[in-house]
Amino acid sequence: MMFHQPVMIEETLGMLNVKQNGTYVDATVGLGGHAYGILSRLGGDGRIVGMDRDDNALKIAFERLGNKRVHLAKGSFSSMDRILASFGVMEFDGVVFDLGLSMMQLKDLGRGFSFNSTERLDMRMDQEQSLSAWDVVNRYQEKALEKILREYGEERLALKIAKAVVSKRKQAAIDTCAELAETVSAVYGYRGKIHPATRTFQALRIEVNRELDELGKGLSAAASGLRNGGRVCVISYHSLEDRIVKNFIRDGAKSGVLRNLTKKPLTPRLEEIKKNPASRSAKLRGAEKI
Ligand SMILES: C[S@@+](CC[C@H](N)C(=O)[O-])C[C@H]1O[C@@H](n2cnc3c(N)ncnc32)[C@H](O)[C@@H]1O
Known part of the structure; x- marks a missing residue:
């Protein structure tokens, strides 16, 4: 169960449009599922920075992703700038937010x-x-x-x-x-x-x-750190989060900073929901920096 399929992985990787030598940010690395997917598409010069607020999740991600092209740190995505700077990363080609709780947090005792x-x-x-x-x-x-x-x-x-x-x-x-x-x-x-x-x-x-506040700050940091042509993908699990993501993309598009990639959010396929019922409320939205 620990290494279950990350939610909407194919859709997310497709939307991120991973470049072999790009730099990618996993803002919610969790058990490392999405980061692992990105890593498998990266070439020798590509790299990933992942972060999470949860020490236990990070330990698992470290074990799973242990690789010199992956940098992991404990911290909130609202402080993404500082975390990225500590690895010498000033801009990146894509960023993923998979909000909410990991399976481990839900199932872990205590x-x-x-x-x-x-x-x-x-x-x-x-x-x-x-x-x-x-x-x-x-x-x-x-x-x-x-x-x-x-x-x-x-x-x-x-x-x-x-x-x-x-x-x-x-x-x-x-x-x-x-x-x-x-x-x-x-x-x-x-x-x-x-x-x-x-x-x-x-x-x-x-x-x-402080989830909603975090999300607003994290999305702004993502928009300012993205290179032109870079993409932000967000999977949310309830309507309050989805509204924040939707408005963020709408405002970015209005001010000419972002191009909306999802007029309507993508949702998991039926087979995925059958295999992983926790994915049923997922909504994936994305935008490209222009
Ligand atoms: C749904 S899980 C991510 C699962 C991950 N994508 C995977 O494939 O294993 C969400 C993770 O985001 C983390 N998280 C939630 N809010 C955060 C924040 N503001 N900053 C950093 N991590 C956060 C949680 O601790 C949790 O581990």
């Missing part, structure tokens, strides 16, 4: 991302960061909680859930993922096909990891 688990609420991609989901759930004021649930979870019961969380934690801290999931389920009072806590967990993850 990371506190999954609502079925009795793990402590955590959700930090970077385990050196101090803010965790526990802090948000147990320390944020009701108003702030409601705002996050509404904006980042697009949760229609944001106010009710925020109130339920605050009243529950007055009795005792909400420590585990399962406790939070139960609190949210009780507000809904029923269970449909999708777990009622799905949107709450998405909202917390976005808040803890």
Whole structure:
């Protein structure tokens, strides 16, 4: 499962249009799947810089990609400029963002991302960061909680859930993922096909990891570092991310900096979704620097 097929790999590599001797950036190297695909298309003078906020993912990527043409570093893609500069890279021919969580983060015990688990609420991609989901759930004021649930979870019961969380934690801290999931389920009072806590967990993850802010900054850094003719490819997994990517490309096209390569986002083929259900919400968009 670790080395499962990376999401939309053929589509991404095709869109990147990898040049043999080019320099490529994998902004979310994860377990190294996309980087490995790029590496297999590069010639002797080509190179890759990969980054990730997650130490555990990087360790696996190091093992898998160990190659003198691959440079890997721990860090956020919002600081891409600094990371690239540390390897002497000032511009590049292509960059990939595969947003969201790696399989390992989802399945790894102790990371506190999954609502079925009795793990402590955590959700930090970077385990050196101090803010965790526990802090948000147990320390944020009701108003702030409601705002996050509404904006980042697009949760229609944001106010009710925020109130339920605050009243529950007055009795005792909400420590585990399962406790939070139960609190949210009780507000809904029923269970449909999708777990009622799905949107709450998405909202917390976005808040803890500052995901939308990161994405905006990462995309700007990508646009300024790309060589003319270079391409940026982004795979996103929920509508808030996709909107940011779409607007970024639209604005870049308006100001004559980017050419939109995907009027409509590409989505995985049915066979891929069957093999890897986690890919079902993926949307791939791309643009070329002009
Ligand atoms: C879906 S996984 C990438 C999987 C990878 N493409 C592969 O084929 O193995 C997303 C990765 O992005 C990382 N990540 C998310 N936000 C990040 C950010 N702002 N900066 C750096 N890495 C980030 C996560 O830690 C995770 O490992």
